[in-house]
Amino acid sequence: MFWKLRLPLALTFFVGLVPIVTFFLTERVFGVSFVRDRVEQYMVIIAGFALLLGVVNVVQGNVRKIERRRPGWPFAISLLTGLFVMGTFGLLSAFRVGPFQGILSAPDGSDTPFYWMTRSLFNPLQAAMFSLLAFYIASAAFRAFRVRNIEASILMVAAFVVMLGRTPLGEYVFGWIPGGHRWLPTFTEWIMAVPNTAAQRGIIIGAALGAAALSLRVILGIERSHLGVKGKS
């Protein structure tokens, strides 16, 4: 029990101090270049191994779904098929097995099956999902922008003015006054550059301090939820 708790916390403390201390030092100090060059690379490798952890969980969950004929089980088959086909091409290409001598393009510049699947299936799915935002941003604006109170009104008016100012419509509003066609676009740019900057700066400074305080709590072992260990003072 001692080791189960103490070892992770002790490691957290010492490993956490490493980047903080080396941050202020130059590579003339022993060990600094090791940390800068290698530790980051180590972390990427650990993260790489973790992906398989996720894959195992996905396969387990979906196989169980098919076995128990849970609702929607046929879709688990299409999921596993996609995973298997794409994953196999990916692994074969990554480790240059047989005719698979490259992941996104073969040595002669031609497309690989992995790339074909990426371009024909993966990329359109990504782009389609991403573009749904155009619909959602419209329905969210309609539903949420109501002048309920001062805060909601400020929110709405700011959004409305900026939307107007960013299109030719913004030029038409005061376009009948000589020189007026630039008023709204200019005002829009002002909102973005002045009050918006102030709000963003305030959030960033506050959030950065909060993040630093949380970091300190983790390094000191006060915050340890991520290890599944209950905190105590």
Next chain:
Amino acid sequence: MTPDTWYDPSRVGAPLVLLLVFSALVLFFIQRSRQGHALFIRRIAGITAMEEAVGRATELGRKVLYLPGGGTLDDIQTIASLAVMRHVASLTAQYSVELDVPNKDPLTFAAARETVQEAYIQAGRPDLFNNETVHYVTYDQFAYTASITGLMVRDKPATNFLIGAFHAESLLLAETGQTVGAMQIAGTAEVTQLPFFAVVCDYTLMGEELFAAGAYLSKEPAMLGSIKGQDITKAGLIAFLILGILLEIFGIHWFRDFMTIS
């Protein structure tokens, strides 16, 4: 290019001073708080609403969905999310509500599993935790989003927690959650996504509130002390800012120069 000193002169100025002052203040207030000095922390609506949100799931007999965000475990927002997750998991264990934590980042998935399982054990309900409570989906931002929106529409969770680092998917998730009638508590420090959460969700923990949430929920003196230390640093920075601006007006650039990284 390498400077001939053992320390990096561009970094030991303001950043080092800030780091030392900040750490000292936080440590001081942690110590003070542990000695029993009571601390006031104001109410944060999104945090107070969490219990009600889980209670709602009990009434409706539906699950609680907890999304730890699209960030990886190297993002501090994800660590903040795990701290909140721990609390939410204790609540769902106490109320015997089903909890569902789908993950995008595999390491976050590993950590979340530890967090939730331990919370269930501590709450005396290890029987409620199973292999599907915390599960993995996929590493791709929009594939993950597609799966989660589908899940929301089919399972109709009573409450959605969207807490952590979110990017363009924020609005897709929050808007879908809204259509299925879920109560939504969001929290992120991504400045670009805060507007969408603020517009769509019932409660939003903004920036610093997200990082304070875990400490606030734990109610432990050491945690609360660290918030106090952070606040005092902030007060110091505000004073520093005002003084700096006054000096600027008189043409004295000390403060500005000190904060300008060469």
Next chain:
Amino acid sequence: MAEAVGTWLGAFLTLCIFSFLYRDNPFFRFAESLFAGISLGYYIGIVSNNTLGPNLFQPLFTDFSGRAHLLIPMLLGLNLYTRYLPKIAWLSRISLAVYIAYYVGINMVQKLQGEVVPQVGQTIMNPIGGTYTPIDNLIIIVGVLAVLVYFYFSIEHKGVMGPVSRLGIWFLMLGFGAAFGYTVMGRVSLLIGRMNYLFLETVNATVAVF
């Protein structure tokens, strides 16, 4: 030909995703589950090709003794799987602890050095001068201070704190509204791209075949 088939497949899947706007349906579920599977397969390939291959296996295979230090991350990575062995399940926490601790340390200095210092530094300005008018500069200064006051946790927002933190919220709302309105254009551009794909590119790809 493969090009045209690819374009048509892509267009079909795009429509499957768009059908979700009407309601959940088997086409969307198919696209969604295929998407989850393919994307995971994609990252298996990419992570092996870009990380595990060149940074771990190839160096180890070509020069084992010289790169034996790479066994450290490899063991830490494999150690994640002890989770499946109940007796030593706790060991996996060591890998998590090391990973988290390293990035938490990095985050701490980066946030202070990269965000707090420059953002405060930029706000320390003489209101008269610079690219903006004095009034603009004052608005920025007041806005930053008010938002910081809003985030002050350990004092009740009463007295002077009350109105100032209220002003902070107003600034936040103004910023959020503006950012929301500003983003609409980018999102619509994405949709325009998809509509082009559906209406123009599929046609062009088909024409190219014949």
Next chain:
Amino acid sequence: MQLERLANIDRRVVYLLIAIGTTLPILLPIGFAVSTTPPVENLYHKIEGCGTDDVVMISFDYGPTTAPECTPMAEAVMRHCFSRGVKVIVLALFPIGGVTMAGETVENISAEYPHLRYGEDYVFLGYKDGAQATMKQMGVAFSGVFPRDQMGTALEELPLMQRVRNYENVSLIVSIATNVIGEWWANLVNAQFGTPVAVGCTAVSAPKYYAFLDTGQMLGLLGGLKGASEYERLILDGYPELRRIYNRTGVYNAMKGMDAQTVDHAIIMIFILFGNIVYFLIRRRDRRLGTA
């Protein structure tokens, strides 16, 4: 009860209108008048000042994800150069799909100008990894980074490249950029070598780029679809023969995109106004019922 129904219109009505509002303008151009702004005009006038001896470099620093905004800019600038007989050197520095974008654009636009000859009037260098290093090396010699062009021909065999050695022989660099690469052209190439730089970027990154315009590191700036449509407007006014290209149906351009943007923005704003009017009516009714 009627009012509540209006306040909670099915969101699918909004979706449908957005879908129509995006598709129709692409298929049937409307042509909202856009006024042009100085950052765009500057670039136009710079190219207007170029003759057949001048060389303009167009760098494709974006990928397929931002193509709806960026491709029309690249096309318009390239058409402008070709119409004036200005020589063009094309390259790509964006890793994910930049070279594909460049290849497609060169192919499409050069087909519109059949009298122009590859190697004499325009050259496509291809893609190189590591944008900053590439930019620096090109200051010495293009052939140092691109010994051969995209088709594998050695640069010394291309007539145009025989007289164009490095930035000194280039009158203008136009970077169509989706991220930081556009900035590098300004603060690296313009700052070190003095070659004028103009950038076309997505609407999202435009505000950040205005700072470079203020300092003169960028000569012109096209921001998002709006900037692209302004440029199209300028070349159409200057070169009426381009109308036959821009009025074709079935081909996308920024003016059509801007029409779609305008219609969609209008739809959203009308819905917001409508929602608030209904909200007011409900409140007024409830207040009246409450006092009655």
